[in-house]
Amino acid sequence: MLSVEDLSISFGGLAALRGVSVEVAEREIFALIGPNGAGKSTVFNIITGLERPASGRVRFLGQDLLGLAPHAIARRGVARTFQNTEVFRRLSVLDNVLVGRHGHLRGGALRGALGTASVRREEAAARETARALLDRLGLAAVAGVPAESLPLGLQKRLELARALCAEPRLLLLDEPAGGLNPTETQALMQLIVGLREERGLTILVVEHDMELVMGISDRIAVLDDGRKIAEGKPRGIATDPAVVEAYLGSAED
Ligand SMILES: Nc1ncnc2c1ncn2[C@@H]1O[C@H](COP(=O)(O)OP(=O)(O)OP(=O)(O)O)[C@@H](O)[C@H]1O
Ligand SMILES: [Mg+2]
Incomplete structure (x- = not known):
């Protein structure tokens, strides 16, 4: 479903990615892990059009994504969350969710201003979708409060x-468990797996919490210093000597 080929990118003199490739199958939960600064978020930024690599390719459902604007990539069915949670602080929880629907609304500014029946129908449908999602994610009770008043876990x-x-087909989650306590993380794991089943989602997740990574991933790729150093199923990755060394330093250290 997603094919990331040979990505390289530098920031100033720093090579953040050096020839990274990953292939993600439909309905797979695929984790991208590695030490701080390994290049994980940069992979997400390239897939979602926020950064342009010096070389490489990104194909999603057979189409090239590189060179497309972020909103065009979103419209093709790719959605993400950010490592540093980014909600619109003053907007209500419900309105924050409706922002995610924006790319689907066909009514332009003029049609919106005219308030035609079809625009009103689209908006009503968007609201219904948003409310159903808030229900599913346990946020229905706080739909009307400003997003900034929520604790981090709920944000x-x-x-x-x-x-x-x-309504993406591919969901990118950048450290979804960051700052969550173990109980919240357990609930999140169930939620991610449940959402994959219910929606037929393909999920690429960056995460430092190894319980989550080992608990929900079908496959894992490990980045270190801009390179992919290992890839495989959870069991093999946890004992891979190159992975252990990347996280802990060499045995001599
Ligand atoms: N826009 C940017 N400008 C300059 N340097 C950047 C930029 N984005 C990333 N970097 C650098 O590239 C390297 C990889 O960063 P990246 O954010 O991809 O790491 P990461 O694996 O997500 O790390 P973490 O686990 O800490 O989130 C880091 O050294 C980072 O400082
Ligand atoms: Mg990161």
């Missing part, structure tokens, strides 16, 4: 709801 859920409101 992260809100960001997930917003990503899902665009």
Whole structure:
């Protein structure tokens, strides 16, 4: 479904990615892990059109994504959350989710201003979708409150709801468990797996929480210093000497 080929990118003198490739199959939960600064978020930024690589290719459902603007990539069915949770602080929880629906609304500014019946129908449908998502994610009770008043765990859920409101086929989650306690992380794991089943989603997840990574991933790729150093099923990755060394330093250290 997603094919990332030979990505390289530098920032100033720093090579953040050096020839990274990954292939993700439909309905797979695929984890991208590695130490801080390994290049994980940069892979997400390239897939979603926020960064342009010096070389490489990104294909999604057989189409090239490189060179497309972020909103065009979103419209093709790719949605994401951010490592640093980004909600619109003053907007209500419901309105934050509706922002995720934006790419689907066909009514332009003029039609919106005229308030035609079809625009009103689209908006009503968007609201219904958003409310159903808030229900599913346990946010229905806070639909009307400003996003900034939510604790971090719920802000992260809100960001997930917003990503899902665009009805993506591929969902990129950048550290969804960051800042969550173990109970919240367990609930999140169930939620991610459940959403994959219910929506037939393909999920690419960056995460440092190894319980989550080992618990929900079909396959894992490990980045270190801009290179892919290992790839495979959870069991093999946890004991891979190159992976252990990347995380812990060499045995001599
Ligand atoms: N826009 C940018 N400008 C300059 N340097 C950048 C930029 N984006 C990333 N980098 C650098 O590229 C390297 C890879 O960053 P990236 O954010 O992809 O790492 P990461 O694997 O997501 O790390 P973490 O686990 O800490 O989130 C880092 O050294 C980072 O400082
Ligand atoms: Mg990151």
